Amino acid sequence: MDTILYFAFTAAYILLLVWALAKQKSWNFMSFICLVLIGLIYDNGLIAIGKFIGEGPVLENLSLLRFWSHAFLTPMLVLFSWGALNRAGIGWVKKKAVLAAAIIYALALAAIEIALETWGLELATEEQYGVLRYVSAEPSSGPPIMVLLVSVVLIAAGILLWKKVGWKWMLIGAGVMTIGSAVPIPVDSSAATNAFELFLLTTLVWTKVHLESKEQN
Secondary structure (H helix, E strand, C coil), rough: HHHHHHHHHHHHHHHHHHHHHHCCCCCCHHHHHHHHHHHHHHHHHHHHHHHHHCCCCHHHHHHHHHHHHHHCCCCHHHHHHHHHHHHCHHHHHCCCHHHHHHHHHHHHHHHHHHHHCCCCCCCCEEEEEEEEEEEECCCCCCCHHHHHHHHHHHHHHHHHHHHHHHHCHHHHHHHHHHHHHHHHCCCCCCHHHHHHHHHHHHHHHHHHHHHHHHHHH
């Protein structure tokens, strides 16, 4: 069952990427969402086909790339947030110091994830609900710090967008993702959190399309 879900997630992310690119008129900081989507297409796609590849060095090395792409690409949501606030016309966001702070923050988050989770990572196979994948051999020692810090930025940016232009969906997406990740879901599936992630990315792409079309009108 989960294999079908991961194939569905992969297809959904491909559609979101096509939507984002089709509606885009020029490259800007909100375009970083496209790289995040590519990473999620790879992530979910690899999990979907894991059992067809089979246990071994091929799947293990491909899975290691999943963790590295997560470390580098997820912090780009900080730059997307800056781009959304800039496109919404929030004056103080346009200052060079604020942009520099956003870039440094994103780079710091990537460094934190690499230092705490990715560097020297050892993987072990996990077969659950019909899905075969490689996961960290070491049990998690706490909440995902990098993801939590990214969520803080998304929620803050969502609040500012709601106040400035009345657009609430970025805040709703970030809020649902945060709550969904924190609250255990009594569902026999390893893909529950991925559904919240898909909802978040849908609201972010929608935010991008909305702000860019609003500027053109």
